[in-house]
Amino acid sequence: MSMEKCDALVVKSVEFMESSLILTLFTKEFGKVRGLAKGARRQKNPFETSLDLLASIKLSFIRKNSEALDLLTEAKLARRFRPNARNYRGLYAGYYLVELLDLATEDYQPIPALWTIADATLDSLQRRGQVAARVAAFETALLTYLGEFPTTRACAECGRELPLDAITNLARGVWFELDAGGVVCSQCRTTKRLPGLVPTTIGGLKLLESSRRASEAILTNALAYERLRTALATRARDERVLATELDDLRVAALDDRDQRDEEALAEYAAASPSARADYRALVEPYLARYLPRRPRSADYLRFALWEPSDELDSDDAPTRQMDKALA
Numbered sequence: 001m002s003m004e005k006c007d008a009l010v011v012k013s014v015e016f017m018e019s020s021l022i023l024t025l026f027t028k029e030f031g032k033v034r035g036l037a038k039g040a041r042r043q044k045n046p047f048e049t050s051l052d053l054l055a056s057i058k059l060s061f062i063r064k065n066s067e068a069l070d071l072l073t074e075a076k077l078a079r080r081f082r083p084n085a086r087n088y089r090g091l092y093a094g095y096y097l098v099e100l101l102d103l104a105t106e107d108y109q110p111i112p113a114l115w116t117i118a119d120a121t122l123d124s125l126q127r128r129g130q131v132a133a134r135v136a137a138f139e140t141a142l143l144t145y146l147g148e149f150p151t152t153r154a155c156a157e158c159g160r161e162l163p164l165d166a167i168t169n170l171a172r173g174v175w176f177e178l179d180a181g182g183v184v185c186s187q188c189r190t191t192k193r194l195p196g197l198v199p200t201t202i203g204g205l206k207l208l209e210s211s212r213r214a215s216e217a218i219l220t221n222a223l224a225y226e227r228l229r230t231a232l233a234t235r236a237r238d239e240r241v242l243a244t245e246l247d248d249l250r251v252a253a254l255d256d257r258d259q260r261d262e263e264a265l266a267e268y269a270a271a272s273p274s275a276r277a278d279y280r281a282l283v284e285p286y287l288a289r290y291l292p293r294r295p296r297s298a299d300y301l302r303f304a305l306w307e308p309s310d311e312l313d314s315d316d317a318p319t320r321q322m323d324k325a326l327a
């Protein structure tokens with residue numbers, strides 16, 4: 001047994017016995033951890049009110065060597081997840097995000113970069129818009145850090161480079177092999193047995209690529225913001241900066257991070273409703289292959305991802321054309 005300290009996101013919480021909770025946490029330092037929080041439902045407890053779902057916390061726990069659950073000993077709130085009133089979309093997207101973390105990651109396999117992206121995304125989801133773009137950036141980050149980001153510019157079967165022009169000019173869109181993990185060339189498509197073949201579009205693939213770039217930017221921005229916060233804390237200690245001045249600096253740093261994130265997400269925001277639909281039609285079945293079951297929160301996801309401009313979506317969207325062609 002050893003005592004550990006870490007940054008953690010509360011991913012799942014189940015009541016246990018009369019006054020305790022069994023928690024699933026995605027931690028920065030250890031990956032997924034399951035632990036017992038004894039007495040967490042009592043009025044006075046060592047966790048205060050920090051164990052709410054989607055909260056970001058500073059956690060101490062005793063790691064058990066056996067199959068037994070780890071024992072959580074103390075937790076302090078770093079950030080509560082409390083979306084603005086009526087921001088149900090941010091809330092549902094947050095549930096989906098942590099359920100993906102729970103389903104797709106293994107116990108004690110740390111992925112610190114993914115933790116940082118998840119933490120920054122949850123923080124943004126409760127305060128800002130662009131829900132669908134943030135979810136897409138997180139999904140592509142998850143695929144990247146699982147080592148499963150698909151090929152979009154070379155045939156996943158034979159490795160042949162597919163020039164973008166050639167892809168774009170294909171009359172019936174682009175073919176994607178879920179098993180092989182990427183686009184396939186016309187030669188492989190016609191000569192090989194490909195059971196996981198699905199149609200997609202160049203618009204869907206471009207959103208896959210741009211969402212991945214956005215997730216990299218979100219990571220960079222989050223790390224820069226963390227460094228600045230540490231520097232500000234040091235300055236406050238050393239120079240006795242006025243509390244109000246310090247608050248102003250923190251707010252400015254957060255605004256700057258939000259603005260940089262939103263620049264990175266702009267490509268998704270500017271995409272057509274049909275391209276966004278094509279992205280989802282591709283990424284959902286592809287991601288499902290790495291999950292033991294369908295996320296329960298997926299039922300609400302469609303609602304969370306709805307954008308006002310989606311009403312303009314028309315019947316001749318490429319996915320529907322493709323459906324007709326295949327029927």
Ligand SMILES: [Zn+2]
Binds near residue numbers: 157158159188189
């Ligand atoms: Zn090929």
